[in-house]
Amino acid sequence: MSDRIDQDRDVVGTDAEKHLWGSLALMAQAEPDRSLRSRVFQAIDRQTLQAAGPWWQRFLPALPQQVATLALVTLIGSLVGYMVGSVGDELDARVARLETELSSMNQQLLLSQLNAASAPERLAAALRVSRVAQRDAVLADALMQRAARDPVASVRSAAITAIGDDINQSDIAEALFLLLAETDSPIVQMAIVDLALRHGDAQVIRELRARVNAQQLHPSLDGYVSDAIQELKI
Amino acid sequence: MHAVSDEQLIQWVAAGDASCLGTLFERHHKGLYNYCLQLTRQPSQSEDLVQELFLRLLKQARTFRGESSFKSWAYHILRNMTFDQLRKAKRQQTQTDAEALIAESLVDLRSAEQAAAGQQHVQMLARCMASLPVEQQEIIWLGRFEFPDYNALAAALGCTAATARVRMHRAMKALSAGFEELNGVMADV
Numbered sequence: 001m002s003d004r005i006d007q008d009r010d011v012v013g014t015d016a017e018k019h020l021w022g023s024l025a026l027m028a029q030a031e032p033d034r035s036l037r038s039r040v041f042q043a044i045d046r047q048t049l050q051a052a053g054p055w056w057q058r059f060l061p062a063l064p065q066q067v068a069t070l071a072l073v074t075l076i077g078s079l080v081g082y083m084v085g086s087v088g089d090e091l092d093a094r095v096a097r098l099e100t101e102l103s104s105m106n107q108q109l110l111l112s113q114l115n116a117a118s119a120p121e122r123l124a125a126a127l128r129v130s131r132v133a134q135r136d137a138v139l140a141d142a143l144m145q146r147a148a149r150d151p152v153a154s155v156r157s158a159a160i161t162a163i164g165d166d167i168n169q170s171d172i173a174e175a176l177f178l179l180l181a182e183t184d185s186p187i188v189q190m191a192i193v194d195l196a197l198r199h200g201d202a203q204v205i206r207e208l209r210a211r212v213n214a215q216q217l218h219p220s221l222d223g224y225v226s227d228a229i230q231e232l233k234i
Numbered sequence: 235m236h237a238v239s240d241e242q243l244i245q246w247v248a249a250g251d252a253s254c255l256g257t258l259f260e261r262h263h264k265g266l267y268n269y270c271l272q273l274t275r276q277p278s279q280s281e282d283l284v285q286e287l288f289l290r291l292l293k294q295a296r297t298f299r300g301e302s303s304f305k306s307w308a309y310h311i312l313r314n315m316t317f318d319q320l321r322k323a324k325r326q327q328t329q330t331d332a333e334a335l336i337a338e339s340l341v342d343l344r345s346a347e348q349a350a351a352g353q354q355h356v357q358m359l360a361r362c363m364a365s366l367p368v369e370q371q372e373i374i375w376l377g378r379f380e381f382p383d384y385n386a387l388a389a390a391l392g393c394t395a396a397t398a399r400v401r402m403h404r405a406m407k408a409l410s411a412g413f414e415e416l417n418g419v420m421a422d423v
Contacts, residue, residue, distance in 0.1 A: 003383040003395065010403045020410055024378045026356045027363075032267040036281045040259055040288050047292055048252040119250070153253035187256045220260065 034224060041187060045154050048120060071105050074098070107139055114142045114159075119152040126155060130162035140166060148179055156183075157191040168201050177207055186218040193221060197228050205229060240304035248295035255292055262305065263288075265380055266312055272375045273316050273368055283319065287312045306389035309380065313372070313390065320368065362412040370405035377402055 005011055012018045075098055110132070113125030129135070129143055146159035160179075166172050180192045196208045211217065212225050240261065243254040263284055270280035290311060298307055363371050373391065381387035388398040 003385055005377045005382055005384060005387070005402060008384075008399070008402070010399075011406050016414075017406065017410060020359070020406075020413060021378070023356060023359050024374065027360055028356075029264065029268045029379075030271055030277070032263065032281050032284065033277070036263065036267070036284065037259070039281075040263070040285050041256060043285060043289055044252050044255055044292055047289055152251060153256055185253075185256070186260050187253065218260070 037186075037190070037220075041154075041157075045123070045158075048123070048154065071102050075102060107136070110139065111142050114146055119150075119155055122146065122150065122152070122155045123158050126158035126162050130158070130164065135166075140172070144172065144175060148175065153185045153187045156185070156188050160188065160191040160195055163195060163199075165199050167195055167199050167204060173200075173204055173207065177211060180211060181216045186220060189218050189221055190224075193217070193225050193228075197225075241298075241300055244291070244295050244298050244304050247292065248298065252292055255288060255295075258291070258304070258308075259288055262308060266308065269309065269372075269375060269380065270312060270316055272363075272371055273320065279319065283312065283315055287315060290315075302389035303386060306381070306386050309376065309390035310392055313392070358416050359409075359413060362409055362416055365412055366405065366408055369401070370408055373398070373401050373405050374409060 002008060006021065012021045078094065078098055110125055110129055113121055114129070116122050116125070126143070126146060129139065132139070135143075140163075143159050143162055147156055147163065150156045150159065160176070163172065163176070167176060176192050176195070180189060183189060193208065196204050200208065208225065209229055212222060212229070215222075217225060238257075240258060243258050246254040247258075266287065267280050267284050270283050271277060274280050274283070287308065291308060294311075298304065302310075363374065366374075373387070376390060377387055381390055384395040384398050384402075387402075388395040391398055391401075393401075
């Protein structure tokens, strides 16, 4: 007796039953709403981060926390000391210098987190970088490294999102479109597409449309991108 | 056939790489959604259930022992979730009263493509399916679209292959009888 249902004579024994079985296959399959994919991926990301520990531990891992605390104490101590001394312009200059040093330390902290062994830590770092208004070339390069090479798709996706307006720089756009063609991860493709649609200028959108026409996207993203480009009317 | 099996992917999820769940989502979400939709008739509820399923898969990945395929395992979990929802909504008790409405709504959901293709008999088939008890709809749907053999089907349903075979026979007989009856009515009209 066959285990295959379509060879079971009690199911498809007669011509009428065969016809019925064949007709069942013609029943159309519905498409879930487009937002389901992003909802599920966001929920998975949230769940992954929650599993990594309490929020303050994610954003302030052990060693960088000590560094940040030291910097903060130094800054406050310096401020108090100079306020007591009331030395005017000299105070401003020193505060500015301390701010610069603090900014530099923050960048070092982010770079360190972006290259951490733990995937949740790298993900948290990518999310933090997206909120940094001014980035130098070193940080931008680290972000692109994560976007292109991180073994975890969620981290790649977050790093791509963090690139923001930098997508309009020709070398970054070129690297991202190369990644779009090479990756087989729909999560990563969707992140690049979303980034291009949200931050890309007309040139970037034209390039994206060319990629769609060249069928370099996951089939499930084709319609999404075409509709979005249509709405942009570029 | 995929380069990396579903079973390998869920093992990687269990080992901590949650991103592999994204690949499993891409492979299976449409089938899972349609299965759920067949039972609930509610698109938004079906989407919520599929979303909840993938969160459960993330939490329960380590409990996957490979005794059945990943696909059977996922459908079995979704089946339990969906029937819990149906029980809460007491859908079974109101099914008879709502039968006509349900049949119409199902046809509404799928009518555009079918009408375009001139497949009136498929619409009739959808009506007959909707009039069957939910367990019979389920086994026909899964057997036709997702699990071509009784062993995998049984794993998804949580029963033996012999039981799945008997249930499938009964469900197909009921569908066949309903279809013939509706055909007769249409012919009289």
